[in-house]
Amino acid sequence: MKVTVVGAGGNVGSTVAYALAERDFVKEIVMVDLERKEGDKTFYPSKGRALDQWQTAPITSFNTYLNGTVDYKDTKGSDVCVITAGVPRKPGMSRDDLLSINGKIVKSVTEELVKQSPDTIIIIVSNPLDVMTYVAHAASNLDPKKVMGMAGILDTARYRAFLAHELDVSPKDIQAMLMGGHGDTMVPLPRYTSVSGIPVTQFISESKLNEIVERTKSGGGELVGLMGTSAWYAPGAAAAQMVEAILLDQNRIFPCAAYCDGEFGIKDLFIGVPVKLGKGGIKEIIEIDLDDEEKKLLRASEQAVRSTLDDFKKLMDK
Numbered sequence: 007m008k009v010t011v012v013g014a015g016g017n018v019g020s021t022v023a024y025a026l027a028e029r030d031f032v033k034e035i036v037m038v039d040l041e042r043k044e045g046d047k048t049f050y051p052s053k054g055r056a057l058d059q060w061q062t063a064p065i066t067s068f069n070t071y072l073n074g075t076v077d078y079k080d081t082k083g084s085d086v087c088v089i090t091a092g093v094p095r096k097p098g099m100s101r102d103d104l105l106s107i108n109g110k111i112v113k114s115v116t117e118e119l120v121k122q123s124p125d126t127i128i129i130i131v132s133n134p135l136d137v138m139t140y141v142a143h144a145a146s147n148l149d150p151k152k153v154m155g156m157a158g159i160l161d162t163a164r165y166r167a168f169l170a171h172e173l174d175v176s177p178k179d180i181q182a183m184l185m186g187g188h189g190d191t192m193v194p195l196p197r198y199t200s201v202s203g204i205p206v207t208q209f210i211s212e213s214k215l216n217e218i219v220e221r222t223k224s225g226g227g228e229l230v231g232l233m234g235t236s237a238w239y240a241p242g243a244a245a246a247q248m249v250e251a252i253l254l255d256q257n258r259i260f261p262c263a264a265y266c267d268g269e270f271g272i273k274d275l276f277i278g279v280p281v282k283l284g285k286g287g288i289k290e291i292i293e294i295d296l297d298d299e300e301k302k303l304l305r306a307s308e309q310a311v312r313s314t315l316d317d318f319k320k321l322m323d324k
Contacts, residue, residue, distance in 0.1 A: 007032045007253050010084040010123070012115050013091035014074070015039030015051025017235075018131060021242025022088050022249075023072060024059050029250055030068040036081050037074045039091075050076060082122040086249050089142065090241075091115050092132035104133050105318045112138045116145040127252060127287045130155045130263070131245050133236070135188040136311045137318050139263045139276040152287040155263025157188030158278040159244040162261055164225040165194055168218045173209050175201055182206075183294070184261055185270075185278050186307030187314075189226070192278065193303045194219045198294070248283060255285040264288050270296075270304060277311050 009026060013019035014037030023035050039052035056074030063069070073080060081087065092108035112132050119126060128146060130139040130153070139155035146153060162182050170177035179202040186193035196215055199206040206215065221228070229237040251258040262281050266272035269279060269291045280292040296304065 008034045008036065008084045009249055009253075010036040010038060010081040010087040010119065010126075012038045012087065012089045012119070013132070015042070015055060016090065017238035018241050019052075019088070019090035020055040020059070021238045022090060022131070022245045023056070025243050025246035026249055027059060027063070027068050027070040027072055028066060029246065030070055031250065031254060032070045034071045034073055036084065037072060038078065038081060039074075039076065041076050050074065052076065078118040078122055081119060084119070084123040084126050086127045086129065086252060087119045087123065088129045088131060088245050088249065089115055089119075089138075090131040090245075092138070105137065105314070106321045108132050108134070108138060109141050109318055109322065112141045113145045116142045120146045120148070127152045128154070129245055129248055131241055133188075134314060136263050136276050136278070137315050140315055141318070143265065143276065149287075150265035150267075151289075153265070153276075154248070154281070154288055155188070155276060155278075156241065156245045156248060157263055158184060158261025159247060160241050161188065161192055161194075161222060161225065161278075163240055163244060165199075165218065165222040168221055169199070169201075169206065169210075172214065172218060173201065173206075175209075180206075183280060184222075185280070186304055187277055187311040188263065189310075190223050191303075191307040191310040192223055193300065193307055194222055195296075195300060197297070197300075251283040252285065252287060257282055257284040257289065259283075259292065262288070264291055266291065269293055272308055275308065275312055275315070277308060 009032050011019045011023045023037050037052045037056040042049045053074035056072040060072045092111050128142050130142050132138045135155045135157045143153040166177050166180040166182050181200050183198040184194040261278050263276045264281050265276050282289040
C-alpha cells in the first residue's frame with residue numbers, strides 16, 4: 007500500500023504522515039512539498055521531515071518507509087492521496103479569505119496527483135474544506151465516492167474531547183455525530199451523543215451541553231487564537247484514521263465531507279454527512295433521522311457552504 011501526503015513539509019501534512027507510519031500498515035508514505043528558498047540557501051522541508059520521522063522507526067518499531075520529495079513522479083501508484091497544501095489560517099482570517107489562493111493550489115495539486123495515480127482516492131484537509139473538496143473533485147474527474155473531506159472526524163473529536171473532560175470519563179467511551187459544513191455552521195447532534203451507549207443528556211445539563219456545542223463550533227478559531235496558526239495534531243490524526251479505514255476496508259461510520267446527490271435533500275454539494283468508509287472510499291451515505299430543528303440547522307449550514315462555493319466560482323470566473 008502506498009499513500010501520498012501533499013503539504014508534508016508543514017505541520018498538518020507531516021502529522022498525517024507520522025500518524026500513519028506509527029499505525030504500520032502502509033508500505034510507503036510519500037511526503038511532497040515545495041522547496042523553500044532563503045537568500046542563497048534552498049531547503050527541502052518534506053525531505054527533512056521524512057528523514058527525521060524515518061529515523062524514529064527503530065525506536066517506535068514501525069516498518070513504513072517515509073519518502074520525502076518535491077517531484078510528483080514519486081507519487082505514482084498511490085492508493086490514497088491526502089492534500090493538506092495551502093495557506094494556513096491566521097488570526098482574524100476567515101475561511102472564506104482562503105478561497106482564491108487555496109483553490110488554485112488544490113486544483114493544481116489534484117491534477118498532478120491524478121496524472122500519476124489515476125485510480126487514487128483523495129482526502130482533502132485544506133481549508134475552506136467543503137469547497138476545496140468540491141475543487142478537488144472537479145479537477146480530478148474521479149467518482150465522487152473517491153473524493154472526500156476530513157473535517158467531520160476532527161469536529162466530532164473536539165466535541166467528544168470537551169465532553170470527556172467535562173464529565174470526567176474516558177473519551178474512548180463517548181460516541182457522537184455531527185453534520186454540515188466545517189466551521190461555525192456545523193450541526194452537532196446531541197440526540198446522537200452517548201457515553202458507553204447511555205444518552206449524554208443523563209450526564210449533563212442542557213445549558214452546559216449547549217456551551218460545549220458552541221465551543222466545538224469555534225474549536226478551530228480557539229486554537230488559532232492560542233497558537234497563531236491552525237491546529238495540526240488532531241487534524242493529522244483524523245486524516246490518518248480515514249486512510250486506515252479505507253485501505254483496511256474497515257467499514258467505519260464517520261462524518262465526512264461527501265458529495266450529496268439528493269441525500270438529506272441536498273444536491274450537487276460536498277458537505278458533512280455520515281458515511282461508511284472502506285475499500286474504494288465512500289461505500290454509502292447513511293441518512294439518519296433528523297427532527298425539525300436539526301433539519302433547520304442543516305439547511306442553514308447547506309446554504310452557508312453553497313454561498314461560499316458560489317463566491318469561489320465567481321472568483322475563478324474573474
